Amino acid sequence: MDIADDADRLQTLLYSAYDSDTVRELERPLLDDGVPLMRMAASAAAHVTMTLLDDEDLAVEDARVTLLVGAGDNGGDGLYAGAELANEGAHVTAIAVGRSLHEEAFSAFVHAGGRVLALDPAAEIPGCATGFSAGEAGERLQAAVEYAQGSHVIIDAMAGIGVSGALRGIAGTIASSLGFDGELPDKPALPNNEPSSDLPLVVAIDTPSGVGVNDGSLPGPYIPADATVTFGAMKPCAMVPPASYACGRLTLVDFGFDIDDCVPATEMTDGDFVTDSIRLPQLSDGKYSRGVVGLVTGSARYPGAAVLSSTAAARTNTGMVRYLGPQRTQDMVLSSLPEAVIGKGRVQSWVVGSGVPTGDDEAADADIQRETIAALLKHYALPQEVDSEDGDDAKHANALDMPPIVVDAGALDLLPNKVPAQVVVTPHVGELARMLTRLDENEVGVDKVRAQPLACARKLHELTGATVLLKGAVTMVVGTDGKSNERVILSGRAPAWMSTAGSGDVLAGMLGALLAQQDDMLAEDPALVPEVVAAGAYVHGLAGAIASQSEQRGWHRPQIYGHSKKQHFGEIGHPIIASDIICGIQPAFLQLL
Ligand SMILES: NC(=O)C1=CN([C@@H]2O[C@H](COP(=O)(O)OP(=O)(O)OC[C@H]3O[C@@H](n4cnc5c(N)ncnc54)[C@H](OP(=O)(O)O)[C@@H]3O)[C@@H](O)[C@H]2O)[C@@H](O)CC1
Ligand SMILES: Nc1ncnc2c1ncn2[C@@H]1O[C@H](COP(=O)(O)OP(=O)(O)O)[C@@H](O)[C@H]1O
Structure with a gap:
């Protein structure tokens, strides 16, 4: 530095x-x-x-x-x-x-x-x-x-x-x-x-x-x-x-x-940090070069997540979104977002799992989204042992070449045991507890994750290699610094009004969009992954703050002794729904750029 x-x-x-x-x-x-x-x-x-x-x-x-x-x-x-x-x-x-x-x-x-x-x-x-x-x-x-x-x-x-x-x-x-x-x-x-x-x-x-x-x-x-x-x-x-x-x-x-x-x-994100992670449109850009986000989100059981995640991705400075899902969710996505393209094609990032049932859910067996996600995630699996056999090397290279992917909600239990750093998992505390219990083969309760969230997020990063984003009033990102060390970046921008259903689906879409914009740079430098992801959490928080007209946030920077001004009385704001956060994305960009 x-x-x-x-x-x-x-x-x-x-x-x-x-x-x-x-x-x-x-x-x-x-x-x-x-x-x-x-x-x-x-x-x-x-x-x-x-x-x-x-x-x-x-x-x-x-x-x-x-x-x-x-x-x-x-x-x-x-x-x-x-x-x-x-x-x-x-x-x-x-x-x-x-x-x-x-x-x-x-x-x-x-x-x-x-x-x-x-x-x-x-x-x-x-x-x-x-x-x-x-x-x-x-x-x-x-x-x-x-x-x-x-x-x-x-x-x-x-x-x-x-x-x-x-x-x-x-x-x-x-x-x-x-x-x-x-x-x-x-x-x-x-x-x-x-x-x-x-x-x-x-x-x-x-x-x-x-x-x-x-x-x-x-x-x-x-x-x-x-x-x-x-x-x-x-x-x-x-x-x-x-x-x-x-x-x-x-x-x-x-x-x-x-x-x-x-x-x-x-480190804690601030506005300047985030601005560096936003790719401005270039003179030579077309929709493909600005980043295409593929989403396998929403399900027959939770269709709204498809709309929230796709619309949020489309609003977050991206060239195009492609949506994959059952007929009902396709129809819903198209009616809210006629710009969406339905079906497979080349993408620069994936968002999977928001609004998809987990394996414990009775709706899981019949869910076609889980099948699609499981097949996609297999491409990200790394061999478990370092001294791998021949076939494993090819598998390793393929996994590293895959586009960044945001693995949310119902896809978390489908995560392979070892994955590269461009795999971003986005659990809340309950989901993190379940993941650690599955991967570490020891019962980890939600109370433990609540009391030691950073230690638990680190553990998940260490076990899987994935970049971990743990959601909360202060969102924590644990990833790599590119030199085999871990890097921890936090975002405390969100007001508590944002703890509302669907807010995480919006975040997943936004993260996918920011990752798609940077996919070529991320492949060269995995240390950028936690930066982009933490920037995404910050923009999400700022969009929620604008939508709720709130000056409350999960973390306030310190006053430097001797430099402090008298604090003005901040606005507490008002309740919002997740769709309001999407409306806050454009003004958030306006403020940041
Ligand atoms: N950074 C800076 O620039 C400056 C730092 N400065 C100051 O120095 C502080 C560090 O001081 P420090 O090294 O003396 O340690 P400190 O925090 O007083 O703790 C030791 C005491 O805690 C006790 N104790 C320990 N564990 C315990 C436990 N589990 N349960 C119960 N007790 C436990 C331990 O007891 P013992 O183990 O000896 O029985 C011992 O009494 C730093 O925080 C800052 O305030 C400033 O003066 C100026 C510049
Ligand atoms: N107290 C809080 N203050 C600020 N933001 C919060 C608070 N609690 C949760 N959030 C944010 O709200 C979102 C909730 O996501 P999630 O739990 O996945 O909800 P859902 O599954 O309903 O979309 C996350 O981005 C999280 O960081």
């Missing part, structure tokens, strides 16, 4: 997340130069807290603040932030959840008038009572939880990027008492990630304690935040659900990390 100037660097920071090891490498040269990162981090966290108090019309001198403090540097940030708030007149109490505290931050905190309550009987914190009995420890814990619940703000500094696994011990008990354990974060989908007005407000230091920092999972108890102040660069938990839903409003404190040679762990 070549980041030409600071504006480009900031733009990259806003849409990239780096894993904790990378962040530690990035901070090292600054720490070696004596840059006071912890003081800078703490100061930003204190300011964000004061802004939140101000928004709630609470004077800082009247505010009761509870700090939950771990023994590491995350706790150090919290204590310095607490010291600044105490110096401003707030009443700040630190609850120590570990056996020690960051020494200098602790003394700054005490010097500013902060109080400390230790919960671990074996704690060694100068000036704090230790060595109490188990019974007294239980009473202290209960008192600490009640105190925190009764305060105006909780600053969560129990653990940041140094956490390993699920929160255990006192930190785990505090998190399950004040937050959630086993439940996913949920709240009304509002524009601008509005903090709730319920007290206490929760400000997380760097990351909410208990979330999977590097994969956005929720391995155990965690405390959802109204605001998270994160340092240096985002970590994946700031953009990958469900952890991203627990971060609330994000503020990024830019330390000036040199990210030039760093590969992000996850």
Whole structure:
């Protein structure tokens, strides 16, 4: 990545997340130069807290603040932030959840008038009572939880990027008492990630304690935040659900990390990224060179999907759509889309399975669409073993030469075990759980996919080689970077109004169209597949946002500390049906080009 100037660097920071090891490498040269990162981090966290108090019309001198403090540097940030708030007149109490505290931050905190309550009987914190009995420890814990619940703000500094696994011990008990354990974060989908007005407000230091920092999972108890102040660069938990839903409003404190040679762990699409994936019509173009999409979608049982997917494909900057299906769906497609061509012919991409029954469906046996799809998908099967026999090499070459294909809904259970990267599978969480159960031969429940969606999408990519698009409020794409590494690109553009029947059929058609436009480039460079697919999810989300007149979205980029403008009140919008998303496609292109 070549980041030409600071504006480009900031733009990259806003849409990239780096894993904790990378962040530690990035901070090292600054720490070696004596840059006071912890003081800078703490100061930003204190300011964000004061802004939140101000928004709630609470004077800082009247505010009761509870700090939950771990023994590491995350706790150090919290204590310095607490010291600044105490110096401003707030009443700040630190609850120590570990056996020690960051020494200098602790003394700054005490010097500013902060109080400390230790919960671990074996704690060694100068000036704090230790060595109490188990019974007294239980009473202290209960008192600490009640105190925190009764305060105006909780600053969560129990653990940041140094956490390993699920929160255990006192930190785990505090998190399950004040937050959630086993439940996913949920709240009304509002524009601008509005903090709730319920007290206490929760400000997380760097990351909410208990979330999977590097994969956005929720391995155990965690405390959802109204605001998270994160340092240096985002970590994946700031953009990958469900952890991203627990971060609330994000503020990024830019330390000036040199990210030039760093590969992000996850990237989020933005409008500029998407514009690069759209092929503009050329002077010499004809309908065939602009891309022809072939669709085997809809069925006697679910005919509407044929119309939604074909119309969406036709509207997404393509030369032509060819439709294959039973007489009834053909008639329906033609009556909504007279431009469609019925029957076989050359295509630059396929879309299969939307509105087709799955193998478990009683309508599956009699469904001719499944037969057509199964026959087509056989051409994409790769040999399972690397040391293949002679015939397998030819099969391998044929599979690689096939046009890109979007495998949706009822076609997912027909996917061969190993396929090339131009095969794009588009499950929602339930479908992903079923696919993993089939391919991994272990029962994978929907709850597991909900708690660890990125890990599950990665697993499916690893098992099959397919580019995986997992649908949700934040849609995740896991594909290849072309050098045998994986690339994760997310899109959080869609408003929650888009969770409506047929929305996924529209997405499948749009993806097919974008892939058809780029088919020659994709064959040369499979690393483009996840880019084009994530761009498709973004355009789909934007079309839905335009249709629903909503400024709500699955993910909001962070505010850069010190650069933030006051947020305007965004429009929540109104309900839509999937056909409305198709009407939003043209204005979405107008906005992007
Ligand atoms: N990046 C930057 O530029 C800057 C980073 N900075 C800050 O440093 C933070 C990283 O600090 P860090 O390395 O000290 O680790 P940290 O997050 O405090 O966690 C360690 C503590 O957590 C505990 N613990 C661990 N696992 C646990 C579990 N499962 N359940 C329960 N407890 C568990 C562990 O306990 P132990 O295992 O020792 O018993 C220990 O007490 C970073 O997030 C940011 O805030 C800023 O200061 C400035 C610049
Ligand atoms: N809460 C949400 N916020 C934004 N978009 C969502 C949300 N839930 C689902 N979506 C989007 O709606 C679409 C639903 O697709 P799918 O589940 O396949 O529905 P269907 O099968 O009815 O077409 C996906 O593109 C998904 O990303």
